[in-house]
Amino acid sequence: MSRIAGKFALVTGASSGIGAACARRLAADGAHLALWARRADRLEALAAELEKAHGTRVSTAAVDVRDRAAVERAAAALVAAGVVPDILVNNAGLAAGLAKLHEGDPDDWDRMIDTNLKGLLYVSRAVIPHMVRAGRGHIVNIGSIAGHQVYPMGNVYNASKFAVKALSEGMSVDLLGTPLRVSSVDPGHVRSEFASVRYAGDEARVDTLYQGFRPLSPDDVAEVVSYVVNAPEHVTLTDVIVMPTAQRSVHHIHREEPA
Numbered sequence: 001m002s003r004i005a006g007k008f009a010l011v012t013g014a015s016s017g018i019g020a021a022c023a024r025r026l027a028a029d030g031a032h033l034a035l036w037a038r039r040a041d042r043l044e045a046l047a048a049e050l051e052k053a054h055g056t057r058v059s060t061a062a063v064d065v066r067d068r069a070a071v072e073r074a075a076a077a078l079v080a081a082g083v084v085p086d087i088l089v090n091n092a093g094l095a096a097g098l099a100k101l102h103e104g105d106p107d108d109w110d111r112m113i114d115t116n117l118k119g120l121l122y123v124s125r126a127v128i129p130h131m132v133r134a135g136r137g138h139i140v141n142i143g144s145i146a147g148h149q150v151y152p153m154g155n156v157y158n159a160s161k162f163a164v165k166a167l168s169e170g171m172s173v174d175l176l177g178t179p180l181r182v183s184s185v186d187p188g189h190v191r192s193e194f195a196s197v198r199y200a201g202d203e204a205r206v207d208t209l210y211q212g213f214r215p216l217s218p219d220d221v222a223e224v225v226s227y228v229v230n231a232p233e234h235v236t237l238t239d240v241i242v243m244p245t246a247q248r249s250v251h252h253i254h255r256e257e258p259a
């Protein structure tokens with residue numbers, strides 16, 4: 001049984017990976033969708049697929065979450081169209097590079113902080129007040145195991161995901177007394193475009209990262225998000241850590257030797 005049939009979900013970073021998988025899964029659960037990311041062509045293809053498969057209503061908008069004015073315009077356009085999201089999945093994010101702090105590229109730091117932290121803030125500030133006024137809503141922030149444990153050369157990405165954890169907890173206590181729920185879904189390794197982005201398209205390095213173990217798929221994470229948003233309204237899963245079975249912490253991965 002789906003508790004979200006007919007509800008409206010806004011997913012950021014829906015053009016790829018976990019965001020696209022969440023869009024597919026929530027559409028299969030019967031939700032209508034608003035999909036945001038920068039690559040509009042991908043969003044439009046996904047919208048056409050989901051409208052055809054599920055008869056769901058899907059709107060798309062080319063939104064760079066780092067652009068506060070663009071975020072505010074896209075949120076206002078939704079509300080003007082009579083849509084206040086019941087579910088907000090704050091998923092847009094990235095890691096850029098892997099370097100010791102004292103050797104890191106400040107442009108990479110800006111991309112991560114502007115997207116993972118400030119982008120999540122801009123979207124939340126533009127959307128949540130409408131949910132509060134409507135007296136309903138569920139915010140799901142995609143954090144990471146990297147927001148619980150640091151690892152060598154993860155520094156600024158780690159900091160951005162520790163910040164997401166703090167913001168999830170902060171918005172949850174700030175929404176105490178309202179019916180709005182806040183959940184954080186924090187995965188370990190997921191094979192998406194994430195590592196290609198982090199390593200700037202170095203696919204050999206990507207293959208090495210996942211060598212000898214089975215990472216999560218974006219669909220695995222979307223299944224958890226679906227579970228979280230399908231919980232009864234008096235139930236909140238505040239923080240769900242979801243790991244590949246072969247990964248027990250950022251430092252512990254069991255890799256099979258090649259046969």
Ligand code: NDP
Pocket residue numbers: 012013014015016017018019036037038039040063064065066091092093094095115119142143144145186187188189190191192193194195197218
């Ligand atoms: P992908 O690279 O496959 O997807 C990232 C998504 O974020 C894309 O849709 C991309 O869309 C969007 N995005 C990036 N920058 C922006 C921006 N400035 N404005 C709007 N959208 C943006 O990676 P994942 O699906 O793996 O990552 C999704 C989330 O999951 C991230 O927050 C990541 O930190 C987190 N995560 C990932 C893990 C992993 O191992 N893969 C593990 C734990 C957490 P576009 O480029 O079209 O704008």
Ligand code: 8X3
Pocket residue numbers: 143144145146154157187188189190250
């Ligand atoms: C992504 C997982 O371990 O690569 O958030 O940082 S990790």
